[in-house]
Each structure stands twice: as C-alpha cells, then as structure tokens.
Amino acid sequence: MKSKAIIVAIIALSVISCLDNIGKKPEADTAAAQTEEQKEFKYWTWITADPKRDDASYTEEFKKYKSYGLDAVLINTNADPELLGRLAPLAKAEGMEVHAWIMAMNRPGDSIVSQHPEWYVVSRERKSAYDHRPYVGYYEFLCPTREASRNHVLGLVEALSKVDDVASVHLDYIRFPDIFLPIGLLPKYDLVQDEELPEFDFxxxxxxxxxxxxxxxxxxxxxxxxxxxxxxxxxxxxRIRDVVNEAYDIVHENGKILTAAVFPYPEMADHMVRQRWDKWDVDVVLPMIYHNFYNEDTDWVGFATKQGVQDLEATQTELHTGLYVPEMSGEELTEAIEQARQNGAKGVSFFDGPALTEEQLLAIKASK
Structure with a gap:
C-alpha cells in the first residue's frame, strides 16, 4: 500500500508540473530559436576571380571574410568552371558558402559570342549592340529569343552547376539593357531620360x-x-523569364539552387530593364538596392526591401538585400543592414568584397 501511495504522489506531481508549463516555451528552446533566427540572416559578398592569383591569397581572403561574419561568397570566374572548381573548395574549407556568379545576357569578352553578330540585341533604331553598344563598351547584350544565343548562356549555366562545392548558379545581367538609368547616374552620361528613347529600347x-x-x-x-x-x-x-525558368530546371537537375542579382523591386525592374523577377522560377533574389544610385537616403533600403518581400509573398523565393558599400560609412552600413532586416529580408549582400573597408567590416561583424 505504501509503494502504491508513492506512485500516486509521483503521478500527481507530474500532472501539476505539466499543467504549470502549458502555454510556456522553455527558456532553452527560446534561446535556440533566437540563435537559429540570427543564423538564418545570411551575409554575402561578390568577388571577381583572377586565375593568376595563388591559392594561398584566396584562402587568406576567404578567411578574412569569415572572421568578420560573412557567410557566402559569389565568385565571378567569367563562367570558367575549372577556375571555379579550384576556388570553391578553398572557400568551403574556410566555412564560406560558394555561389557561381555569371553575367548572363550580357557577355562581354566572350570569344564565342563575338563570332556571332546575329546573337546581339537590336535597338528600335535598328542598331545592333554588336557594334552600337548602349552606355558603355562592355554592354554586349544577347537576344533571349534566339535559340542559339539562349542555349549558349544556358550551356554556361549548366557547366557551372556541375562544379562540386557550389550552392547555386547566380544570374547577373539577366535582363535587357537599361531603358532608364538610375537617376543618380544620368549626369555621368549627360542624359535626360523622361521617356523610352529608341537608342535604349531593345x-x-x-x-x-x-x-x-x-x-x-x-x-x-x-x-x-x-x-x-x-x-x-x-x-x-x-523572354527573359523563359531563360530564367530553363536555368532553374538545369541547376536543380544538378542538385543546386538558382539565385539572381536583380533591380530593386519588381515594378521598378519592369520599368527600367524589362525584368519582372517576382514571376520567375528562382530560389533567391539579391535585389541591388543601391540607394545612392537613386539619390535616396538609407531608409529607402527598407522601402525597396519591403516592396520586394511583399511582391514575393505568393512564392517560395527568398529576398536578400544587396547593398553598394563604397560610398557608405560604417554607421550608414549598420543602418542599411537593419533596414533590410526589419523589412523582411533573409540576409544582405555587399558589393563588393575587396571594397569593404576595415570600418565597414567591423560594422558588419557588430551587426551580426
């Protein structure tokens, strides 16, 4: 009887304990959830690779980024899978996630493209970007409708997606040439663009x-x-959407995801460069919310981030805010990161890695 009474008492205490904890989240679980939330806010940077650099110098660079809180590096190898295959394990060894950054519809210096003048986009003035390039000499945009030019780009995407230790293929310049430049850049080109001009319409x-x-x-x-x-x-x-969606299928078949650098938010991207990225099959977008290009204050980072996040609500696509760092102080960078975080971004990217100053790197690390 005594042992039976002890068992009843233990059961009663257990029930009281369970009732006491109903509606409460254990402190340990709360702390773990907070840590996971912080961990999920990803920090990225872009770099352009130089095949002449030795491995030790890259290891040092990746180690530096990691020490200041960066999680991922987008590497431009000019679509060279061999160079990417050399660098990816070096970055991974330092704890960095690797993404294959490719200039997609704009292919400057591509030796195969240069042999095909018919692949280039043509303006409303009937001038080809092959020999009449808009704005700058490196604007060698290809037509997304032509099967041959589209397949060339997709072939490059496929080769990069087969490289080991790579998380995604990252599409840049996945658009037409600028119909409208960011307002802050117009004086540089001595332009007034208050309508769609024929020389910039492709x-x-x-x-x-x-x-x-x-x-x-x-x-x-x-x-x-x-x-x-x-x-x-x-x-x-x-036509741009179709290229993206085909790239999505290719990289997923090879066990990777698709990411893309895009203009600030879908309606703006649509207006400026024929790019409606909320309609794409893409896993992650990094909108280039370069507020100083548009003569905006830092709080515009929050506005553009929120607009993009809202436009993606019906999709599975993540948004990570892109920041242009050269003209930002550490304090401004801290504010921009917080603007992105508070307005729904899943991370922030910094253009570009080599341009990050000690002050900015310390601000990044502190914000993490």
Missing amino acids: CYCDVCVSEFEKMHHKNPRDMENPAIDMEWKQFRLN
Whole structure:
C-alpha cells in the first residue's frame, strides 16, 4: 500500500508540473530559436576571380571574410568552371558558402559570342549592340529569343552547376539593357531620360519581331509609340523569364539552387530593364538596392526591401538585400543592414568584397 501511495504522489506531481508549463516555451528552446533566427540572416559578398592569383591569397581572403561574419561568397570566374572548381573548395574549407556568379545576357569578352553578330540585341533604331553598344563598351547584350544565343548562356549555366562545392548558379545581367538609368547616374552620361528613347529600347531583331507577329499579328517596328503597347512589353518580359525558368530546371537537375542579382523591386525592374523577377522560377533574389544610385537616403533600403518581400509573398523565393558599400560609412552600413532586416529580408549582400573597408567590416561583424 505504501509503494502504491508513492506512485500516486509521483503521478500527481507530474500532472501539476505539466499543467504549470502549458502555454510556456522553455527558456532553452527560446534561446535556440533566437540563435537559429540570427543564423538564418545570411551575409554575402561578390568577388571577381583572377586565375593568376595563388591559392594561398584566396584562402587568406576567404578567411578574412569569415572572421568578420560573412557567410557566402559569389565568385565571378567569367563562367570558367575549372577556375571555379579550384576556388570553391578553398572557400568551403574556410566555412564560406560558394555561389557561381555569371553575367548572363550580357557577355562581354566572350570569344564565342563575338563570332556571332546575329546573337546581339537590336535597338528600335535598328542598331545592333554588336557594334552600337548602349552606355558603355562592355554592354554586349544577347537576344533571349534566339535559340542559339539562349542555349549558349544556358550551356554556361549548366557547366557551372556541375562544379562540386557550389550552392547555386547566380544570374547577373539577366535582363535587357537599361531603358532608364538610375537617376543618380544620368549626369555621368549627360542624359535626360523622361521617356523610352529608341537608342535604349531593345530587342527589335528579326527573330523577336517575327515571333511577336506570330503571336499578336502586329509589328512593333510599325508602332508609333511601342512604349504603350503592353503585349510588346510583356513579350520581352516573358523572354527573359523563359531563360530564367530553363536555368532553374538545369541547376536543380544538378542538385543546386538558382539565385539572381536583380533591380530593386519588381515594378521598378519592369520599368527600367524589362525584368519582372517576382514571376520567375528562382530560389533567391539579391535585389541591388543601391540607394545612392537613386539619390535616396538609407531608409529607402527598407522601402525597396519591403516592396520586394511583399511582391514575393505568393512564392517560395527568398529576398536578400544587396547593398553598394563604397560610398557608405560604417554607421550608414549598420543602418542599411537593419533596414533590410526589419523589412523582411533573409540576409544582405555587399558589393563588393575587396571594397569593404576595415570600418565597414567591423560594422558588419557588430551587426551580426
């Protein structure tokens, strides 16, 4: 009887203990959840690789980034999978996640592309970017509608996605040339852009015009004001989307994810560069919320981040805010990081790694 009474008492104490904890989250679990939340806010940076540099110098660079709290490095190897395969394990050994950064529709210096003038986008003035490049000499944009040019880009994506120790293929310049430059850059080019100018309006090549005519029974070359024709605009948005979606399938088949550098938020990207990234199959976007390019204050980072996050609500795509660091103090960088965090970003990226000052690196580390 005595032992039975002891058992009853133990059961009663257990029930009281369980009731006492209903609705409460154990402190240890709360701390773990907070740690996980902090861990998930990822810090990225971009670098451009030089094949002439030795491994030791790269190891030192990756070690430095990691020591200041950076988690991931986007490496531009000019789409060279061999160089990427050399650098990826070095970064991984220092605890860095590696992403293969590729200039997609803009392919400056690509020896294969230069042999195919027909691959280049054509302006409303009927001038090809092969020999009439908009804004700068390295704007060698390819037509996303032509099968050959599209397949060339996708072939590069596939090769990079097969490299070991790489988390994603990262699409940059996945768009048309700028219809409108960021307002802060216009003085540099002595331009006024208060409408869509024909020299910056692409792609009026024979293939695009022919495909559009088949679908909509009208020719954009004959339009008095093509800027207001929504089908023509949507046609070009969809051609970029198609390249992205094909790239998505390719990289996923090879066990990687797809990430992309994009303009600040979808409506703005649509307006400026024919890029509607909330309609894409893509795992992570890094919108380039470079507030100083647009003559905006740091709080614009929060606005543009929130706009992009809201536009992605119906998708599985993550948004990590891109920051342009050269003109920022440590204090401004701290504020920009917090603006991104508070407005729903899953992380922040810094352009670019070699430009990060000691003051900025310390601000990054402290913010983590």
